[in-house]
Amino acid sequence: MSATTGTPLSEQSILATLEDSGDTAGATAVRLMIAAADAFSQKGFHATTTRDIASRAGLSPAGVYVHFSSKEDLLFQLSRRGHQTARDQLVAAAARADSPTEALRRIISGFSTWHAEHHQLGRIVQYEFRHLTPEHRDTVLALRREIDKVVRDVLADGVESGEFDVEDISATALALLSMAVDVARWYSPQIRRTPEEIGETNGDLAVRLVTRG
Amino acid sequence: MSATTGTPLSEQSILATLEDSGDTAGATAVRLMIAAADAFSQKGFHATTTRDIASRAGLSPAGVYVHFSSKEDLLFQLSRRGHQTARDQLVAAAARADSPTEALRRIISGFSTWHAEHHQLGRIVQYEFRHLTPEHRDTVLALRREIDKVVRDVLADGVESGEFDVEDISATALALLSMAVDVARWYSPQIRRTPEEIGETNGDLAVRLVTRG
DNA sequence: GTCTATATTCCGATAGAC
DNA sequence: GTCTATCGGAATATAGAC
CATH class of the missing domain: 1.10.10.60 (Homeodomain-like)
Incomplete structure (x- = not known):
């Protein structure tokens, strides 16, 4: 700091x-x-x-x-800790909101900002996954499923409350996560927008993707 | 075939x-x-x-x-040819449409389907990029810029015609490309949806992302 | 807990016969 | 254009002294 x-x-x-x-x-x-x-x-x-x-x-x-x-053990520790902090941040963002719309905006915004600020760790987590042992892959996959569930639950809440108009919750959740995760691929500290601005834009786009009118 | x-x-x-x-x-x-x-x-x-x-x-x-x-030469040939076919497919899809809305639906749908069907090549192209020599990276980057331009041009057309309501064309183009490119990361032949269904869903979501009402 | 030295294996690329 | 044989070097991980 x-x-x-x-x-x-x-x-x-x-x-x-x-x-x-x-x-x-x-x-x-x-x-x-x-x-x-x-x-x-x-x-x-x-x-x-x-x-x-x-x-x-x-x-x-x-x-x-x-x-x-081993070298693989180092990769595993990085991968596990990276997923854990990402998940904790998502859960906290969802808990702070008082409506599905605000929850969705916060989680996609926060997740996008996280993948910009931590783009190195994000790339390791996504691109080096295959180099983990099968056992370590399973551990990391369990954390990923928790992350997916946070997004799907927010979408289901919004559909139930009538705020969201979503045909396929799983497909929409995947598209929303793609928007945020892929930030780690193209982000560079040299680009025009700050991590916070990227998060704000993606949060707005996410809300737009699931609402009608 | x-x-x-x-x-x-x-x-x-x-x-x-x-x-x-x-x-x-x-x-x-x-x-x-x-x-x-x-x-x-x-x-x-x-x-x-x-x-x-x-x-x-x-x-x-x-x-x-x-x-x-060299081994790197093999990677370069795969990367170059992969980008070329992806770009050619995008250009052709945009040319076949008679409105910005249909053009956007076609290019995001086609690009998403391509990244599912060719997810191996898609991963090589995205994840192994850093292992190219600087000269070969430049060649591939030029092809990527062509791909980005196709999307940005369609968005600009739609804004001009009044069909699209887009604040930041570059940021929106990036989010749309993320949705399609990231398919290569999570796609597996074992999943529920076919490459065509994924394309259809993402094409619909793309149109939703840029239109109001 | 950190070092020097090294065992063991394997890699990308080349030489030269056919 | 494909082969066998191999060069020169580098990799992960360990042994054993301090």
Whole structure:
């Protein structure tokens, strides 16, 4: 959070996510996760070497294995913590709203902003998923299903209250999530709009997508 | 196209795309591209070995280099041809429509269906982009800009004719493309809806997103 | 808990025969 | 144009000292 330390914004963002994820981790482990997140998001999982991660964290190649059992374990910890914070944020946004329309606007807006601010972690979570072991994939998939359910429940609430006009709840939920998740693919800190503006636009578009008149 | 040959659907789809892309290639080169597309989409560029590609194509490890100068060259050819066919399909769909509303419905519907039917190629094109050389990235980026322009032009036409009510054309174009491109991420042949149904739904949602009343 | 040194395996690409 | 054989290097992970 301290802008005076000279820590790059990307590391602040990743650090905050890792510390908020509800799990504890030693300072060196956190440093390794930040280094891995940086490297994975730049070059991808397989193109990143353990030597690269270690040297970014100021350790020897062997130092990684004191804190993580393998390179894949590092990817799993990042993926799990990333999904957890994203889900927690969605649930909190939905709970703060007092109507389905406001709930939908808040969750799509918040989710879009999150994927812009944390686009590195977002890309790791989406693009490196296949490099997890089958067991770790299952764990992450369970978290994804929770995220999908938040969106589908808000849509169902709005249909029941008559605020929304939606034919296929699952299909609409997928399209809304696509709008937000895909932000991580095209976002760059150099573009015109800020993460907050992207969230606002996508929140408005989401409401438009499900209302008539 | 022949369902009687026993060729897997995925290979038919990739084959058709490669042959329609306007470039010529020898039969062995096409076989190598199909093998590479299969491997890259399953395991990613860096996790795929040239030995794997060669053996899938029925060649020795050295046989690859007669037809392609490197593994990256194979990725580039797949990426370029994939973008070319996607762009050609978009342009054709826009040209067939006689109103901005129908043009938008057709291009988003067609683009969504394409990303479902060709989800392997779609993932390669989107997720492996960073593994291209800077020069090859530039070539592919130029094709992407053409694709973006088709969508923005349709939106501008509709705003001018009064059919569309759009605040920010670029932001809306991005959200519409996200809806279609992201299909490649979540689509699986096992899901409930067919590629055509996905296209129809997304085409309808797109029109809804830009019209009032 | 961190280091140096290394075991073990595998990779992309090339040489040269046919 | 395809093969066998291989070069040169790099990868993940471990062993064992401190």
